[in-house]
Amino acid sequence: MLLDNQYASFNWAGSLVEPTPLDSPSLLLVNYDLAESLGISLDDRQWLEITSGHRLLPGMTPFAQVYAGHQFGGFSPRLGDGRALLLGEVVAPGGARWDLHLKGAGKTPYSRFGDGRAVLRSSLREYLASEALHYLGIPTTRALCLVGSGEPVYREQVEPGAALLRAAPSHLRFGHFEYFYYSGQPEHIPALLDYLIDTQWPDLEKGPQGYGALFERVVTRTAELIARWQAVGFCHGVMNTDNMSMLGLTLDYGPYGFLDAYDPGHICNHSDPAGRYAYDQQPAVGLWNLQRLAQALSGHIELDALQQSLGQYEHQLLTAYSEHMRQKLGLEQWHEQDPALFRDMFSLLAEHGVDYSCWFRRLALLDAEGDLPAPLAALLPKPDAWHDWFARYRARLVLESRTQAERRAAMDAVNPNYVLRNHLAQRAIERAEQGDMAEADTLLQLLARPFDDRPEFNDYAEPAPAWAASLCISCSS
Numbered sequence: 001m002l003l004d005n006q007y008a009s010f011n012w013a014g015s016l017v018e019p020t021p022l023d024s025p026s027l028l029l030v031n032y033d034l035a036e037s038l039g040i041s042l043d044d045r046q047w048l049e050i051t052s053g054h055r056l057l058p059g060m061t062p063f064a065q066v067y068a069g070h071q072f073g074g075f076s077p078r079l080g081d082g083r084a085l086l087l088g089e090v091v092a093p094g095g096a097r098w099d100l101h102l103k104g105a106g107k108t109p110y111s112r113f114g115d116g117r118a119v120l121r122s123s124l125r126e127y128l129a130s131e132a133l134h135y136l137g138i139p140t141t142r143a144l145c146l147v148g149s150g151e152p153v154y155r156e157q158v159e160p161g162a163a164l165l166r167a168a169p170s171h172l173r174f175g176h177f178e179y180f181y182y183s184g185q186p187e188h189i190p191a192l193l194d195y196l197i198d199t200q201w202p203d204l205e206k207g208p209q210g211y212g213a214l215f216e217r218v219v220t221r222t223a224e225l226i227a228r229w230q231a232v233g234f235c236h237g238v239m240n241t242d243n244m245s246m247l248g249l250t251l252d253y254g255p256y257g258f259l260d261a262y263d264p265g266h267i268c269n270h271s272d273p274a275g276r277y278a279y280d281q282q283p284a285v286g287l288w289n290l291q292r293l294a295q296a297l298s299g300h301i302e303l304d305a306l307q308q309s310l311g312q313y314e315h316q317l318l319t320a321y322s323e324h325m326r327q328k329l330g331l332e333q334w335h336e337q338d339p340a341l342f343r344d345m346f347s348l349l350a351e352h353g354v355d356y357s358c359w360f361r362r363l364a365l366l367d368a369e370g371d372l373p374a375p376l377a378a379l380l381p382k383p384d385a386w387h388d389w390f391a392r393y394r395a396r397l398v399l400e401s402r403t404q405a406e407r408r409a410a411m412d413a414v415n416p417n418y419v420l421r422n423h424l425a426q427r428a429i430e431r432a433e434q435g436d437m438a439e440a441d442t443l444l445q446l447l448a449r450p451f452d453d454r455p456e457f458n459d460y461a462e463p464a465p466a467w468a469a470s471l472c473i474s475c476s477s
Contacts, residue, residue, distance in 0.1 A: 001039050002091040003059030007099075007195065012188055013176075014065040019053030019085055020106025020116065022163055024150030027051075028437055029127060029444075031144050038167065039093045040144075050087075051147040051165045053105055060088040060100075064108035067175035068182060069242025070292050072276055077182055079175060079242050080110025083118060086171065089199075097199045099171050100144070104163035117153045121429050123162040124440060126253040128428065130166065132420040132447040133250050138228045139221070140250040141168040148432075160433055168249055169200055174293040175242030181296035189300055196246060212305035215297060219290055219309045221248025223316035226286045230279075231324035232416070233259035233356040237269035237473070239277050239285045241292050255473040258419045259356040260464040262349035270474040287313050327414045328360050329393075330407040332400055341396060344389055352381050355463035357419050364411035367404060368394055379463070416450035417461045423468035424460060 008016065027048040035042070042050070049055035056062065066080040085105045089097050103126075104118030127143040134140050149161035172192065180188045193211050197204045201217065204210045225248045229236065236243070237255035245251040257268030264280040272278075277285060290313060294306040325342055326334070349359060358379055365373035372390070377383050400407065420443070428439040446452075446460055 001041065001057075003057055003088045003100075005059070005061035005063060005086065005088040006097075006199070007065070007086055007089070008061040008063040010188075010191060010195075012185070013192070014063050014080065014086075015109045017062055017064045017085055017106075017108045019056075019062055019087075019102060021053040022104075022147065022149040022151055022161060025052035025054070025163075026148045026150075027145075028124075028148050028162075028432070029143070029146040029440065031131070031142065034142050034144055034167065037092065038090055038098055040090060047145045047165075048147060051102065051145040051163050052149070053102070053163065056087070062087050062102075062105070064110055065171070065176070066110060066179055067173055067242055068179035069173070069175035069240050070178070070289070071240040071242070072272070075178075075182070076242075078110070078179070081108055082111040082114050083108070083116040087165075090167075096169065098167050098169055101141075101166050101168065101171055102163060103166065104161065115153065117151070117161050118163060119153045119155060119159040120148055120162040120433060121159060122254070123164040124429055124432055125256075125425055126164055126166070128420055128425055128440065128443060128447065129253045129256055130250070131444060132450070133234070135448050135450055136228075136232055136416060136419075138232065138234070138250060139225055139248055141166050141171070141245075143167075168245075168247075168251075170196065170245075170247055171251070172196060172246040173242050173251065174244040174246065174289055174296070175240075176246075177293060177296040178241060181299075186299050189297065193297075193300065200247065208301060211297065212301045212309070215294065215301055215306060216309040216312075218246055218248065218293070219313050220316055222286050222290060223313050224248065224320050225250065226283055227317050227320035227324060229282060230321055231328065232419070233262075233279075235259070235266060235268040235277075235279045236282065237272070237277055239282065239289065241289045244286075244289050244293075257422050257473060260421060260468065261353040262346070262356045262359070263353070264346070264350055268473060270472050283314075283317055286317070324414075328411065330364065330400070330402075330411040331396070332402065335396065335399060337392075337396065341389075341392060344392075348386060348389060352385065354379050357416060358461070358463055360411070360415040361417055361461070364408045364415065366390070366394070368397065412453070413451055417453055418446040418450045418457075420447060421464050421468065422471050422473060423464050426468075426471055 027044055030047050062085040064081040064085055068077050069079050084103045087100045087102050089099055091097055107116035127146050130140050130143050144167050145165040147163045151161045152158045153161040177189055194206050204213050235257045243252040255269035266279045267275045362376040365376055428443050431439045
């Protein structure tokens, strides 16, 4: 295993900081499959020692990155890794470079008034969610190791502490470039762009033209990422520019949530009463954030190139989203009546509060004629209200060349049976806080194969129970 930390050579881009070891650490979860793919071979004691901050491997240079960000629309000029450290960069067997990033590592110069620690609740939520999105085919950071601690951490209440070791090709955010732009240090921006090119996109040339191509790639990846979020019903909850990845990864899991009953204005974050980051606002926020990034890069990329790339965002997102929706409905071809069919479907889903994930999964059971399948009918408070829509959908299916069996298989391959609903995560958290990781292990097994049908786990594929509506998920989550 080859480890180093190229980013730490930018002494102007952050601070060297040693992790503060956790008291009485315990090993909770290790992602052995991911570790193997990265060429990392450690025993459990080494995983425990590294993730708890008690040990560094040769080549590791712990570094807290500095960045800024627009948070809920307001600019914060100096943020940074307030509880996290970039331990190093591992070169995987295929030559790809991946960051090893430790969250809950203690105070840094960017902790502000924080304690630099993480709690088990939020750390396990990130572990579960990042793996869930990965297996849904959505770009994301990954979880490598989760360690618990006997050290209490004070939030709204006293909670058990934890640390999470995560991995990603890069943790560069929009906010990195905003920091150097707004702090009057634009001369450092080309070095960060060159670093991104060297480590991730060596096909791009360095200099204004290559930087323009890089920005275009960021726009495309962001559009495609958010289209995937919308299609699967994922709400990020805190789309601040410091939580936006330059690689188009889902980054920094906090008050996220998957849609239960379909509500286009759903707000998953109780710290966002105005709904800035509501589900139906995510596409527009993605563009707004890209515009902030364009401003930060404006001294290094031609204005026309920035505007041209930004102008492609909406088309790219809508094109990707439309393709995802056609697949979810089992449609291979495009017909001009499709937008109206989609629009009326969403209107009915919202009007009747139909469970989003279960709807698409069970829609595959619908035959060309006959009564509604019982599992599908059970989702609909007023099945008769759907009579006309089902007639139109069945007529639309006649225009397809696939058999019903082929359509059903195709729909089951893109509509997950298992998603990480908040009540499932909460159940795993409560048991983990009692020292029982069995529920988390079960969830991870199901989320790693989200499109499977496993009758013995049917309760994990049902709509959320009524009590789940009372769960309060905020920025501290």
